[in-house]
Amino acid sequence: MPSRLPEPSADERAHSDRLLQLLREQIASHGPMPFSQYMERCLYAPGLGYYSAGRTKFGAAGDFVTAPELGELFARCVVSALQPVLAMLGEEADFLELGGGSGAFAEAALKALAASDTLPRRYLILEPSADLRERQCERLQANLPAELNARVAWLDRPPEQEWRGVLFANEVIDALPATRFVMREGEVFEEYVALDGEGRLLRVDRPADALVAGAVRHVERDLGAEFVDGYRSELLPQLPYWIQAVAGSLVAGVMLFVDYGYVRREYYLPERDEGTLMAHYRHHAHNDPLYLPGLNDLTASVDFTALAEAGNSAGFGVAAYMPQAQFLIGAGLQQVFEQLQPADERGRLQLAQQVKKLMLPEQMGERFQAMLLARGLEALPLPAELLAADQGGRL
Numbered sequence: 361m362p363s364r365l366p367e368p369s370a371d372e373r374a375h376s377d378r379l380l381q382l383l384r385e386q387i388a389s390h391g392p393m394p395f396s397q398y399m400e401r402c403l404y405a406p407g408l409g410y411y412s413a414g415r416t417k418f419g420a421a422g423d424f425v426t427a428p429e430l431g432e433l434f435a436r437c438v439v440s441a442l443q444p445v446l447a448m449l450g451e452e453a454d455f456l457e458l459g460g461g462s463g464a465f466a467e468a469a470l471k472a473l474a475a476s477d478t479l480p481r482r483y484l485i486l487e488p489s490a491d492l493r494e495r496q497c498e499r500l501q502a503n504l505p506a507e508l509n510a511r512v513a514w515l516d517r518p519p520e521q522e523w524r525g526v527l528f529a530n531e532v533i534d535a536l537p538a539t540r541f542v543m544r545e546g547e548v549f550e551e552y553v554a555l556d557g558e559g560r561l562l563r564v565d566r567p568a569d570a571l572v573a574g575a576v577r578h579v580e581r582d583l584g585a586e587f588v589d590g591y592r593s594e595l596l597p598q599l600p601y602w603i604q605a606v607a608g609s610l611v612a613g614v615m616l617f618v619d620y621g622y623v624r625r626e627y628y629l630p631e632r633d634e635g636t637l638m639a640h641y642r643h644h645a646h647n648d649p650l651y652l653p654g655l656n657d658l659t660a661s662v663d664f665t666a667l668a669e670a671g672n673s674a675g676f677g678v679a680a681y682m683p684q685a686q687f688l689i690g691a692g693l694q695q696v697f698e699q700l701q702p703a704d705e706r707g708r709l710q711l712a713q714q715v716k717k718l719m720l721p722e723q724m725g726e727r728f729q730a731m732l733l734a735r736g737l738e739a740l741p742l743p744a745e746l747l748a749a750d751q752g753g754r755l
């Protein structure tokens with residue numbers, strides 16, 4: 361691995377070695393594993409995966425910074441966009457956040473919802489990581505009044521009973537285990553992780569099964585062109601099933617997904633022939649997913665056309681799609697900015713830095729996209745400025 365990456369501590373390396381040993385044992389017993397399975401183990405293996413172990417992930421002390429970690433501006437804008445839906449649905453409305461991160465979004469969102477008098481019946485956090493759940497709980501208990509904390513509940517699995525409200529997911533889909541494919545003489549191959557003669561991990565390609573091959577052929581048909589030999593990228597053949605699993609019981613409401621990604625024809629550009637897979641380690645991005653398993657966040661950009669298709673298959677319609685910068689403007693960024701203006705010069709500078717990181721094209725403004733999906737609503741009570749900014753025709 362390039363020397364520009366920070367060296368792990370002895371404890372971190374020992375942690376990674378434990379996950380590596382588990383991966384070796386599984387590959388030795390069952391043969392090479394699909395890359396998607398390898399990614400799932402690296403991120404979510406109990407006690408060993410990136411999101412299920414105890415090291416700090418978010419913010420300056422972690423490996424990357426998400427929009428909610430920058431300050432309250434992002435969460436306040438999201439609430440501004442979604443609170444009309446909660447208001448229309450009334451006292452029975454719930455708010456479900458997928459993957460609560462450090463708890464920063466929930467803290468800011470609950471304060472904003474209380475201020476707008478549109479508190480949901482329950483603020484639910486679907487968090488598979490016990491470690492992150494504990495951190496979220498500690499943060500909210502320390503920073504929110506008791507009456508707000510009383511509305512918060514954590515879920516182990518998506519709601520099974522029918523419910524109404526809003527579902528929010530920031531940088532969640534990029535962490536779903538991605539299938540890697542490559543074209544060989546016109547045939548679809550899938551990337552696997554195997555062992556070499558000395559027990560080291562390596563990536564190999566095998567003929568794809570019907571599910572993966574069918575998903576690739578669907579993309580080709582939609583693009584109107586076949587992938588050339590050697591073209592390698594990712595997709596999420598499980599996405600329609602995942603959407604149905606997390607939102608199938610949402611009978612009336614809106615889902616908002618914010619993530620980095622592209623519409624399909626931009627995702628699979630000819631020049632993007634190694635895909636979008638990235639590893640993040642202590643604020644350094646690199647492209648070796650086999651390096652220090654368990655210590656890196658592994659991600660792939662989102663095909664928002666595939667997300668729209670998955671939403672449609674689950675009975676949702678695309679209400680709006682646009683880059684994050686346009687979403688924040690349509691959600692009332694200017695008004696929120698003015699409300700948050702601090703009295704001191706340092707605070708004003710920090711707030712201005714939030715705006716730059718969230719809005720500038722080379723930061724999050726164009727790299728991140730926002731998609732709203734709706735179902736079961738007689739009207740769509742989203743801000744008019746937000747609906748006017750819709751770029752769904754690009755999908």
